[in-house]
Amino acid sequence: MAMRDILFPECVITHMKAKSKEDALHQLYEVLLKNGKVKTSFYDAVLERERDYPTGLELEEYNAAIPHVVPAHVEHSAMGIAVLDTPVTFQRMDDDVNVIFNIALDVNGKQIDILQEIMAILADKDVMGQLVKADTPQDVMNILKKEG
Numbered sequence: 580m581a582m583r584d585i586l587f588p589e590c591v592i593t594h595m596k597a598k599s600k601e602d603a604l605h606q607l608y609e610v611l612l613k614n615g616k617v618k619t620s621f622y623d624a625v626l627e628r629e630r631d632y633p634t635g636l637e638l639e640e641y642n643a644a645i646p647h648v649v650p651a652h653v654e655h656s657a658m659g660i661a662v663l664d665t666p667v668t669f670q671r672m673d674d675d676v677n678v679i680f681n682i683a684l685d686v687n688g689k690q691i692d693i694l695q696e697i698m699a700i701l702a703d704k705d706v707m708g709q710l711v712k713a714d715t716p717q718d719v720m721n722i723l724k725k726e727g
Contacts, residue, residue, distance in 0.1 A: 580689045582696040583724050585656045585682075589614050591716035595661045600676075601626065603667050604646060607659035607681045616657035617683050624648040625681065635669030635676055641707040644669045645697055647682035647690070656688045660723075662713055677711050 590610050597603035608622040625646050634645045659681035666675030680697050684690055700706050706722060713719045 580656065580684075580687065580692060582658070582693055585658045585684070585688070585693065586660075586720055586723055587614065587616075587657055588716040588720050590616065590657050591660045591662075591719045593662045593713050593715055593719060595663045596665070597661070597663060597667050600629070600644075600667050600669050603661055603663065603679055604629070604681065607661055607679065611657060611659045611681070611683055614657070616653065616655050616659075618652050618654060621648060621652040621683065624652045629670065633670040636701060638701055638707065640704050641677040641711050642666065642669075642675060643678045643680065643701055643707070644676045645680045645682060645694065647684070650684060650686045650688065653683045653685045653688075656684045658682050658693070660719055662710055662719065678707070 592606060595603060595606060597606060604625055605622060611617040625648055628648055629646050636643050661679040663677055666677050669676045682693060709722045
């Protein structure tokens with residue numbers, strides 16, 4: 580399973596306006612749930628895991644977070660992506676996050692493979708710059724499918 584297999588434009592939010600990490604994660608949960616990708620337990624599981632194992636990453640120019648949960652909370656593998664207009668703070672780095680890659684993998688998902696692809700994107704300043712400037716979910720899809 581590659582990242583392109585879990586990308587769906589209906590699970591991408593550009594120009595997200597969120598008051599907090601919890602608000603941003605809830606908005607992602609809502610689109611994932613609405614599209615049949617996750618179970619109702621997903622949001623609470625993401626928050627719990629984020630409390631225990633924060634996923635905020637401080638990067639060179641644009642910061643990101645990669646919250647994820649165990650497959651028990653997932654119906655079908657997908658990745659909710661949020662590009663925030665105003666960054667929100669994630670616990671680990673006490674810094675603001677511009678992009679959230681919320682991974683939802685079912686029992687067939689290959690977490691290591693997906694994380695490696697995301698890390699390659701995060702390491703590329705140009706790609707991250709394109710992502711934070713994306714206007715539509717389709718723009719995000721085009722950027723990620725080109726890279727992934």
